[in-house]
Amino acid sequence: MALSPEQARGNNVYPQRHTIGETLSRLPGLYLRSIFTPSPRTFAREAEYARWDAVWLQVAILIIVPSLLGLFRGLFKDTSVGIAANSNVAFFTLSALTVGASIGAFILKVIFVPLVFFTGMAIQVLVAKSFKGPQGSYLQQCYTVLLYQVPLEIIGGIIIFILVIFHASTFLTSPIVTIVLFCYGVWLNIQVVRGIHRLSPGRATVVVFVPYILGVLLVCGTSMALAHAIYNGLRNLLS
Secondary structure, three states: OOOOHHHHHOOOOOOOOOOHHHHHHHHHHHHHHHHHOOOHHHHHHHHHHOOHHHHHHHHHHHHHHHHHHHHHHHHHHHHOOOOOOOOOHHHHHHHHHHHHHHHHHHHHHHHHHHHHHHHHHHHHHHHHHOOOOOOOOHHHHHHHHHHHHHHHHHHHHHHHHHHHHOOOOOOOHHHHHHHHHHHHHHHHHHHHHHHHHOOOHHHHHHHHHHHHHHHHHHHHHHHHHHHHHHHHHHHHHHO
């Protein structure tokens, strides 16, 4: 592809556009670099490739792959408890409930994953723009964050699936895997913000944590309001 004069003069020499097929073929390598050799410079360079179809493609992966892994985990749990599938009606009932619950969870994922993701990215960009200096775009923020978020989600799902297969999944193992990957993802998010928005580590940390703080406050406020409504409802019912 031809390069623009602006690109040819700079150090970051990239083609302006990729087809969706080229983007898809590049994703595995990008995922490996984002997970194993991350740096602000790496994410800043890759932001030059940002395009909306690549963002939506990765959001779809973020929804579909973990949902399939969750369905397989549920079905495997049904068959791993020693139930004779060809002679036990309860097995078919349990399998149907598992699939039904998975479909319901998938529908919720289709709604809430994009909503939560794009809202969180919007908050991060707004906070980043409150610090003066060169700023990346909302598109670049979404694209580069997905470069580590998608593989981490897949890795977490695969690890938990393997634990289920070998009957090693306990009350603690799955949360531990989730927490470890979450903490690593937060650190990677900070590297993304540093690279995209040219911010110091301290300011990038603030940008990353603000959406989480707002989310916790929202959940706490909603929980308190719900508890208050239930309490008033029960009191009126019993009075």
